[in-house]
Amino acid sequence: MRGRQSRTLAEAVVEYKRRYGMLPPPHFDAWWAFARARNVVLVDEYDSIYHSLKPFWGLPPDEIRRRARAAMGYRDDLLMKNNRLLHAYIRGGKVEVGGQGQDWQKKATRDMLSGFARWLPDMDLPFNIHDEPRVMVPFDALQKHLADAEKEIAKLDLRKGKSRNSFTPLSREEKSMPPVYHKTSFTGFAHSSIFAHSTLSCPPDSPVRQPHHTKEDHPSGQLLGFIVNATSSSDICLSPSLEHRHGFFDRPNTFNVVKSLYPVFSQSKVSSYGDIVYPSPWYWAHKVPYDEHRDLPWDRKVQKLYWRGSTTGGFSRNGGWKRHHRQRVVSVIDASDTALILERTPTPNSTLTPTNSTTWHTTRVPRESLRSLFNVYFSHIGQCTPSDCSIQSRFFHLAPVAAQHSAWAWKYLLDMDGNAFSGRYHAFLKSRSVVFKLAVFRESHDEWLHPWVHYVPLSLQLDEVAEIMRFFRYEPEGEVFASRIARESRSWARRTLRRQDLEVWMFRLLLEYARVTDKGRGSVGFAG
Numbered sequence: 001m002r003g004r005q006s007r008t009l010a011e012a013v014v015e016y017k018r019r020y021g022m023l024p025p026p027h028f029d030a031w032w033a034f035a036r037a038r039n040v041v042l043v044d045e046y047d048s049i050y051h052s053l054k055p056f057w058g059l060p061p062d063e064i065r066r067r068a069r070a071a072m073g074y075r076d077d078l079l080m081k082n083n084r085l086l087h088a089y090i091r092g093g094k095v096e097v098g099g100q101g102q103d104w105q106k107k108a109t110r111d112m113l114s115g116f117a118r119w120l121p122d123m124d125l126p127f128n129i130h131d132e133p134r135v136m137v138p139f140d141a142l143q144k145h146l147a148d149a150e151k152e153i154a155k156l157d158l159r160k161g162k163s164r165n166s167f168t169p170l171s172r173e174e175k176s177m178p179p180v181y182h183k184t185s186f187t188g189f190a191h192s193s194i195f196a197h198s199t200l201s202c203p204p205d206s207p208v209r210q211p212h213h214t215k216e217d218h219p220s221g222q223l224l225g226f227i228v229n230a231t232s233s234s235d236i237c238l239s240p241s242l243e244h245r246h247g248f249f250d251r252p253n254t255f256n257v258v259k260s261l262y263p264v265f266s267q268s269k270v271s272s273y274g275d276i277v278y279p280s281p282w283y284w285a286h287k288v289p290y291d292e293h294r295d296l297p298w299d300r301k302v303q304k305l306y307w308r309g310s311t312t313g314g315f316s317r318n319g320g321w322k323r324h325h326r327q328r329v330v331s332v333i334d335a336s337d338t339a340l341i342l343e344r345t346p347t348p349n350s351t352l353t354p355t356n357s358t359t360w361h362t363t364r365v366p367r368e369s370l371r372s373l374f375n376v377y378f379s380h381i382g383q384c385t386p387s388d389c390s391i392q393s394r395f396f397h398l399a400p401v402a403a404q405h406s407a408w409a410w411k412y413l414l415d416m417d418g419n420a421f422s423g424r425y426h427a428f429l430k431s432r433s434v435v436f437k438l439a440v441f442r443e444s445h446d447e448w449l450h451p452w453v454h455y456v457p458l459s460l461q462l463d464e465v466a467e468i469m470r471f472f473r474y475e476p477e478g479e480v481f482a483s484r485i486a487r488e489s490r491s492w493a494r495r496t497l498r499r500q501d502l503e504v505w506m507f508r509l510l511l512e513y514a515r516v517t518d519k520g521r522g523s524v525g526f527a528g
Contacts, residue, residue, distance in 0.1 A: 005043050012382065013528045015044050017449060022156045023525030025515035028166045028177040032114055033509050038500035039480040048447050049509050054518045055137070055261055057152045058145030064517045065174065067262045068124045071100065071186070073178035077210045083262070084256055086174050091175065093118035101129040108281035116507040117342070121167035121514050122175055126264055127278075130254045131420035133269035134186070137261050138200045142274070146259055163525035166242040168518050172261075188256040191315045195242070195249040197257065200270045202237035208236075224340055224362065224464040227457040231247035234440045240489045245460040246440060247297040247314020247324030253383050253419050263513070268441040278509055279502035286405060291428040295408040298432050298483055303473055304373055305333075305436060305465075306410035308402045310380035312418040318387040325417060326378075329438065331397060331484050332462045333376045339466035376414060381423060411482070412469070416458075417441050429454065429493035434472075434486045436465075446504055448496050455488040461481045 006012035009032045016024045056064055072087045075166045087099030088109055092256045097110045109127060113120075128134050137145070157163065198329050227233045236242055243249050248270065248421055250340045258264075266275035267282065271336045282288075344358040377399035379393045404427070407413055416438035428435045429449075437451075437459040451457040458465055472478040518524055 001326055004009060005045075005131070010110055012043060013526065016222055017158055019044075019047065020050050020153075020155055021158075022503070023163055023527055024160060025511040026167050026524050026526055027511060028526035030119045030208060030502075031511055034507055035504045038504060038505050041495050041499055042448055045447055046505070047458050048277065048444065049512055053512055053516050054149050055142060055145040055274065056149075056263065056513075058148030059261060061517045061519045061521055064263055065124070065170075068126050068517075069174075069178035070181050071184075071258075071262055071264065072124055073181040074181065074184040074186075075180050076184075079240065080339055081184075083126075083184055084129050084254075086129050088113065088125040088127060089177065090123040090125070091299045092121070092122070099126075099186075102450040104285060104287070105281055108285040108329050112279075112281055112284050112503055112506055113510070115442060115503055118191045119507075121509055121518070122170045123510070123514060123517070124178060125510075125513075126262075128264050128266040128275065130251045130256065130430060131267075131418070132248065132255055133266050133273035133275045133420070134264045134347070135262055135266075135274040136197060136200055136257050136272070137274045138259060138260050138430055139203060141260065141329070142201050142492050154524075156384060156525075159527070163523055163527050165466045165524075165526050167514055167524060168520040175423050184187075185258045185260060185262065187258070188254075188255050189235050190253060191317070192255070193250060194255060195254060195290065197259075197286070198270060198272055200247060200259070201274070202253045203382070206237040208240050208243075223360070223374055224342070225459045226464050227451060227459055230451045232444060234271060234272055235456065235460060236246045236440065239440075239460075245325055246438075247312075247316075247320075247326065248417070248419070249314075250320050250323045251317070253315050262516075263357055268443045270444060276509070276513070277442065277444050279505050280421070280423070283426045283497070284499055284502050288424045288427045292429045294405040298411065301411040301433060302375075303401050304375045304412055305412040306377045306407060306468055307376040307414035307416075308399060308406070310382055311378060311392060312383055314383065314419075314499060316384035317403050318385075319388065319391075321384060321388055325438070327392070327396075328460070329414075329462065330376055330378060331414060333367075333374050333465070334371075334397070335367055337369045339366060340463055341365055341470050343372075353429050367466065370470060372464075373473055375410065400497070407431070411486075412436060412472070414438070416457075425498050426493065429489045429497065432486055434467075435489060439503075441462060444502075444509075445497060445512060449492070453485065454492050456485065 006015050009029060012032055013024055017306055072084050072085055074083050086100050087100035089096040095113045097106045154279045202209050232238055261274055264275050265278045267280040269275040275466055315323045340362050342360045343363050345361055346358055378396050379399050379401045382388050408431055411433055413433045414436045415422050415428050417426050421441045421443050435455040436458055437455045472482040515521055
């Protein structure tokens with residue numbers, strides 16, 4: 001992947017046209033110079049931006065801009081309601097930030113955009129301040145947007161000299177701040193089951209849309225459920241079991257959704273949602289820092305899987321916590337039943353290498369025999385009714401709250417969804433430990449990180465976690481494999497998850513968004 005990256009601006013333009021069938025957006029040359037000045041490794045791998053924005057090509061540009069302004073302008077002073085959005089305005093190459101959100105998020109968003117804002121046109125950008133996603137487009141409407149987008153993109157001219165390398169100025173009215181809107185298209189219903197709402201965009205013939213779908217996902221045929229495709233494993237349309245295995249679908253802690261295509265920028269989303277994912281300011285601001293001086297060498301770390309955290313991930317009432325992913329993970333690891341592991345069966349008289357001269361078969365062992373491989377505990381119970389909180393406090397063995405740097409003492413670090421994405425992920429990847437990742441929420445960096453190379457993917461079924469830890473700890477090649485993942489993830493994260501990389505990603509996203517919302521989008525673009 002590194003070897004095939006474009007080396008010149010001309011090569012990048014050719015590659016862009018090959019991938020997306022259109023010219024790059026205006027000021028692509030400025031973006032290229034910005035990326036090269038920051039020594040960005042990946043200059044072509046932004047497919048997720050294209051797929052995230054493609055449905056918007058099926059809407060008129062002025063309608064996209066109107067929806068953004070309507071979402072940002074809604075206010076009900078009597079009921080003290082708003083759409084819970086941070087407002088970023090690009091005006092004359094400067095960034096102004098307002099609306100809702102904590103001070104750190106406003107500052108980080110403004111600072112992240114300020115380095116390249118001079119290349120952006122005047123824009124109104126609504127940023128989601130909730131952890132949870134906000135945009136759900138029903139299947140039929142989504143398919144119409146995509147079909148219309150295909151027609152719109154097919155009309156674009158790829159020839160040099162047919163496009164201008166600048167954006168169309170907004171009208172004087174649109175350059176003003178959005179007026180107050182007294183109606184909203186967003187509906188809030190936190191602490192309620194949302195699985196049916198979350199599957200509205202799925203195809204009618206997908207597993208979750210079948211009238212009597214099972215609680216289990218369609219079997220992948222992989223031994224013990226090892227994940228071989230991280231994208232499909234987090235696809236809600238293929239995963240009926242998520243209804244009963246993830247707290248977001250049981251009862252999200254907050255939820256304020258619109259059921260039509262609105263431009264809302266979110267830090268993460270579930271596969272079926274239509275939010276525009278962008279690099280999280282949480283990572284950019286280093287809210288969970290990695291201190292290399294506190295980290296230990298690989299050989300001095302404890303050979304256990306470590307996690308500390310709270311019961312975020314959903315709001316629990318009437319025993320709903322039993323269906324939430326964090327509680328399930330801790331319960332499975334601490335259970336008193338049996339776990340599936342693999343055993344070698346030597347092949348007699350084999351001349352092959354030791355790895356290839358054996359076959360594997362499954363067997364069950366008491367989880368107690370593997371308990372020494374895990375140190376996974378809650379340190380706080382919350383987001384629950386008093387009765388559910390009380391029951392969980394008695395059910396789980398709580399550990400003391402641990403400082404962030406305590407994680408660096410362990411070879412294996414578990415990172416999993418909370419209410420949405422986990423903000424510890426980048427710090428974990430930069431460490432000298434191996435990251436085990438359990439997530440259905442998708443982030444902007446996903447296409448840059450590869451399972452079994454940079455991290456160990458875990459399924460929500462968790463059938464494989466005992467075997468993975470047993471293999472790493474006791475098989476001769478296990479320790480070698482694990483240490484290689486630790487080295488690869490650390491090296492890769494330090495080259496691709498820097499603050500500069502997030503800025504380059506964001507610059508590219510906002511150029512693309514500016515083009516799709518440009519009233520002259522059919523005649524603007526960088527032709528080289």
